[in-house]
Amino acid sequence: MDHLAETIYTMEYNFTAIEQKWQQFWEKNKTFKTSDDTSRKKYYILDMFPYPSGAGLHVGHPEGYTATDIVSRYKRMKGFNVLHPMGWDAFGLPAEQYAIQTGTHPAVTTQKNCDNFRRQIKSLGLSYDWDREINTTDPRYFKWTQWIFIQLYNTWFDEQQQKGRPISELKVPDNYKSQGFDNKNAYIDAKRLAYYDNAQVWWCENCKIVCANEEVLTDGTHEKCGYQVVKKNLKQWMLRIPHYAERLLDGLEGLDWPEGVKDMQKNWIGRSTGAEVHFPLAGSDKSIEVYTTRPDTLFGATYMVLAPEHELVNEITTPEHRQTVSEYTRAASLKSELDRTELAKEKTGVFTGSYAINPLTNQQIPVWVADYVLTGYGTGAIMAVPAHDTRDFDFAKTFGLPVVCILDPEQNTDNESRQKILEGNMCWPEDGQYINSANPDKGIDINGLNKENGIQKIVEWLEQQQIGKAKINYKLRDWLFSRQRYWGEPFPVIHWEDGEITMLNENDLPLELPELDKYEPGANGESPLANADEWLIVTDKNGRKGRRETNTMPQWAGSCWYYLRYIDPANNEAPFNKAKENYWMPVDLYIGGAEHAVLHLLYSRFWHKVLYDLGIVSTDEPFQKLYNQGMILAFAYETSTGAKVATDMVEEKEGKFYHIENGEEVQQIVAKMSKSLKNVVNPDDVVERYGADSLRLYEMFMGPLDATKPWADQGVKGVFGFLGRVYRFFANLDNINGHNKEDAEVLKLLHQTIIKVESDIENLKFNTAISALMVFTNLAIKKGKVCKETAELFTQILSPFAPHLGEELWNLYGHTGSITYEPWPIANPEFLKEDTFEYPVSFNGKMRFKLELPIDMPVNEIEQEVLNNPRSEKWMEQKTVRKIIVVPKKIINVVVS
RNA sequence: GCCGAAGUGGCGGAAUUGGUAGACGCGCAUGACUCAAAAUCAUGUACCUUCACGGGUGUGUGGGUUCGAUUCCCACCUUCGGUACCA
Structure with a gap:
């Protein structure tokens, strides 16, 4: 063991070897596999799952993921049964457009992108239970998305009870019944939460395609081709979300969400x-x-x-x-x-x-x-x-x-x-x-x-x-719930030739997408599915002909309920097991970008409330605590005329920035990362150069989690330097003293640090937690030696932030297992006791000198001490003392005039 | 226009039931190690003034409350995010 430690120590901080070793260890041992042991207290920590784009992970992704990972690892050490899953919101336009251009099936593109995302995410050492990975495009998943749609179709909203109820419980007024079958059905259809009707959609004449709102620029042109879009009436599926307006408004009250997000939802509902x-x-x-x-x-x-x-x-x-x-x-x-x-x-x-x-x-x-x-x-x-x-x-x-x-x-x-x-x-x-x-x-x-x-x-x-x-x-309108696309969940719907609309039976789910040769849209703005003749046309046992719905669901559909599927991802009999749902829900902490403040979070809450009313889920609200990570921007440069200059065209001289071609001075600005400004940071590069622990630590150290902040490569070097210092000191067993009594100053700071790091994690203030870890490291290095127990406690509180290094040190100290489930250290108040307090002494509010006094000295004695102190004389010369304010363990202020 | 968030050193930022402004890190400077550089280690680093001790100023701007304000109140400026003829 000693020999091994020696060899490793003589090497520098070899983060690549350390990180790969532990990532393999975690994978092999399924360290983060979550059981459904309902006897333990649970904690459900959720990330907004990504759309796996072809571009790969952006540095913005690891920000939220690292934050939730730190909390997850901390909560495990605190003894919680932690559910921390990851998956893919994988339906979406880019894969379909790629299919139109190249003929590659969107599922192939999607698979490739998911694999890349998974590889990148795993390289960051995030503690997900990969056995619970889900993918919205997997038929075993969207079977239940379709199933929920059927539930919506079969639900009406009872105004009186302010509650969704099965359509079978809807009483049709007598005067409707007497007018025949059609009228009765029309009455019922008018109450369903999902209905089929004419709606206006954006249509691009040039591309012969229906555009989503997001694809239409503010000047009314299609972002892809620049052509003017027009409105077109098409039959669409709509969801009656306004029926839940009041419930969605009321539900916000009890949630631990940023006030700004609640306000945005309130404004959107617009009562x-x-x-x-x-x-x-x-x-x-x-x-x-x-x-x-x-x-x-x-x-x-x-x-x-x-x-x-x-x-x-x-x-x-x-x-x-x-x-x-x-x-x-x-x-x-x-x-x-x-x-x-x-x-x-x-x-x-x-x-x-x-x-x-x-x-x-x-x-x-x-x-x-x-x-x-x-x-x-x-x-x-x-x-x-x-x-x-x-x-x-x-x-x-x-x-x-x-x-x-x-x-x-x-x-x-x-x-x-x-x-x-x-x-x-x-x-x-x-x-x-x-x-x-x-x-x-x-x-x-x-x-x-x-x-x-x-x-x-x-x-x-x-x-x-x-x-x-x-x-x-209410401003809130019915939700247009269909898209004229191929790469989305097919609706489990048949339109019969006699005008009747029916849902598929549950045993006929999932309705999968047909294979196509071409992914071009159908005629008149219909989705590519309109070309899939064999799939499209159905005949019932009486010979009645029908046509399947050719629209597909919007990307929101899969993300509306994914947090429920993680609870029981392999269940083929139900969307999830009820007892498990009852145990895990609600989500205790949900972290993601503020761009989803309204739509995703409102839509999910809507579905969840319907499921709650139908007795399918046990909570009225899905996400108890929500937190928005800020955006990560990057530095760029701007000339005096406001023209942007790419980073590779700028050089720094004595703190100022100059254009390398014409020598013009340019200003450093903060801008979104973009290819044109050449300031995009790729997480893979950072992991390669500094390691995953450095990337994690830097993203958390940059500033408050919810703040928008610029990426600075020097900053990564900074935390990399810190981890190097930690490694060189704590991995060198010569510095770790096995038997001596620990230095009082070290002991006190260690236990202060335990408290500080704990409360900072609880409050998601990771930047100051890391700062506290640095302060302790600085002291330890200054002292030159610490006890083994000190090193172990420090390693434990460091490990949620830099898990690979944490495992490595833990291993060096002779432990064979993972540090993951070691209990979080408890600070010992014995070591925190203070005998004296160093009072700042102010005169008329200005701090002049410091005075160390016994911690429990009575106020009147403190006053005497101050007045008798020679250093006070200067400030009281020719003046009268009007008042002395003593706030114990805070400050002393002498008012003179 | 309306709603929300934020303005602190050269830079990222810390400190708010009102109590030492600038923790921690970057950068920079000086020194050690080195033939040298990098890396590492040590010391210093808000600004003005002073050889120094010290003193003065300072948290977007202008007022106010207070023994004391980055923190509370009023007015305003700037930046960012959201939203926009919602009657």
């Missing part, structure tokens, strides 16, 4: 309270229904606006306006939503020729059509109150419509503005006091009230008169 109001049409028995958050401003409604797509537009347009209105609505339909918002500054619209009646004033007000009113929100129609809504104000000014002020801003603004507002020449969307807001004939008067009371009183009146009612609205 608003207001009222629905009916405006009768003049000379007609029809009425227009509007939604408003400001029913209090009804007295100021001087016109109405319908969205161009509103169903009443055609009906109410008078013959003399027909031409202009139809031209306008046609133009609007051709415009993309982006165009519409693009033109936000200039409002457009046309008059329909019809008038509605303001139910409060009984005045006739014109009805316009304008695209600043959106069809998807509220009722697609508004009452316009130009005096108190900026958008309506802009529109009214453009078209010369009347502006009637009904809310006096009073002292809320300056006098000049107030005059303009009262005259209708300025908009006032804030609070104030109502004026011109009474109609004795109708029995309503809110003059003199403020906004809050005004809203309440008007809503009460509307409900009494039965012309409106309080209403809650």
Whole structure:
């Protein structure tokens, strides 16, 4: 043993040999295999699983993975049964596009990329239980994605109970039943959480392909070809996520998530309270229904606006306006939503020729059509109150419509503005006091009230008169759940020739993808599956013909429930075993990028709540604690004109940076890693040059986990140097003294470090934990020798951060097994005792000198000590001591004047 | 526009129930080792001033509260992320 240690020590810190040795050891011994021993306390630590791209791992990936790995290793040492899995979110566009270009089956590309990702991840020494690896493209996995889709289809949301329930429990009202089978089915279909309907999608005429939202740039062009995209109506699967809006909002309350993410979800759900109001049409028995958050401003409604797509537009347009209105609505339909918002500054619209009646004033007000009113929100129609809504104000000014002020801003603004507002020449969307807001004939008067009371009183009146009612609205829309793609989960759906839609039986799952020769899209925007004739056409036992759904599910589908599959990844009878689910859920810690703050996390929560309502999972929320890792950026350079300069075109001289060709001075900036700036860092290179432990340590040492921070190669060298120091000192058994009593200073710092590292890991503050490990190492090296027990304790608290080095040292100290399950050290308070405290002594708040005093000295004695201290004289000369503040074990401040 | 996060040495960053600003690391400087370099080791390193002791200034800007403010309050500036005609 001694001889072995000697040989290894005489070598330098050979990280490559050490890391390979231990990675093989872990693999061979299945060190990180997780049992489902429900008698132990569990801890479920989840990473957002990656899309295995052809480019391989980016340095951003190991950041979150290392953080969760440190927590996993720490929790194991703390005695927890830790579930820490990894898998692949492997459906997606790039593999399909590659297939179109080369004919390579996406599964082949995907397999290759997964293998590469797995190799890279394993090279980082991350402690995943690889027996639980999952892949969303594996039929054994997506069988259950399809199964969950069927559950969604067979569920409706009971408003009263605020709960999803099996469709079989839905009572169809008698009047629907009496109208026959079709109506009954239509009623049921209208309640299902998954439904099939027309929806607008982006369509690229050039590529003859449907584009996802993310593929459409802000100027309305397709990111791949630069062609303008248009909207197209296609039959799509949709999910009624808005039914769960309130539940998704409520559920956020109990979660340990960053406030910012909760806010983003709240904004996305976009709950608003207001009222629905009916405006009768003049000379007609029809009425227009509007939604408003400001029913209090009804007295100021001087016109109405319908969205161009509103169903009443055609009906109410008078013959003399027909031409202009139809031209306008046609133009609007051709415009993309982006165009519409693009033109936000200039409002457009046309008059329909019809008038509605303001139910409060009984005045006739014109009805316009304008695209600043959106069809998807509220009722697609508004009452316009130009005096108190900026958008309506802009529109009214453009078209010369009347502006009637009904809310006096009073002292809320300056006098000049107030005059303009009262005259209708300025908009006032804030609070104030109502004026011109009474109609004795109708029995309503809110003059003199403020906004809050005004809203309440008007809503009460509307409900009494039965012309409106309080209403809650959400921005959240139905989720478009199908893509015209090949490389996604096929829907377990058959469309029969008689119009019926059925789901496959559970025993017919999974429905796998057919083999194709070509991956080009089908005709009319259908997915490539439309070309798979043999797969596509089915016949039932009665000879009825049907066609399979040709759309596939979006990439979100597989990631909506993957955390559940890790619990029981090989189960072929169910998505997971219930008892295991009950044991492992919820996820205790979930770390990933903030780019998933809304969609992925909202969609998962939605599915999870449905599964919860159906009794399939045991928790209402899936992810108890969420944390976002920050982005890793890189340095780049910029000339005085703002032109970016690639890193290989810059040289450093005396702390300044110059262009190597023209010598111009350039500024160092922080930018995203990109090929063009030549500042992309490849984890493989870092592992090769400095080792996995250095990469891990550096990524954690860079700064707070959630901060955006730039990569600096010098910084990697820094932590590499630290690990080298650790190795040279702690692996040299000459420095490790077997029997001597440990130095008190070392002992005290060691136990302080144990406490510090423990609490820092608990709070995900890895940068300061590493700093504490460095401080201790510096002291140990300074002392020259430490006891074996000290070295072992240090090795244990180091090992979650630098696991390969941890194992190596542990082994050198004579242990044969892995350090993985060694119990986390417990700090001994004996060694932490302090007899004295070094007080900083301030005069008028400025620290002047330090004074060491016994730790339990009474305050009055401390005061005497300070006043009698010769060093105090200088600061009290010619002055009177007004007060002495003594905060025990903190500070002393003498106030003089 | 709205919502959120953040501004601290040459650089990454540390310190907040208000209590020694700059831990730790990089970089830099000096020294040791070396023929030399690298690596390693030691010492120093916020800025101004002073030979030095010391003194002054300092956490984006301007105010305020306090014995004491990086930390709390008000106003503002800048950067980043999200969102955008949601009535």
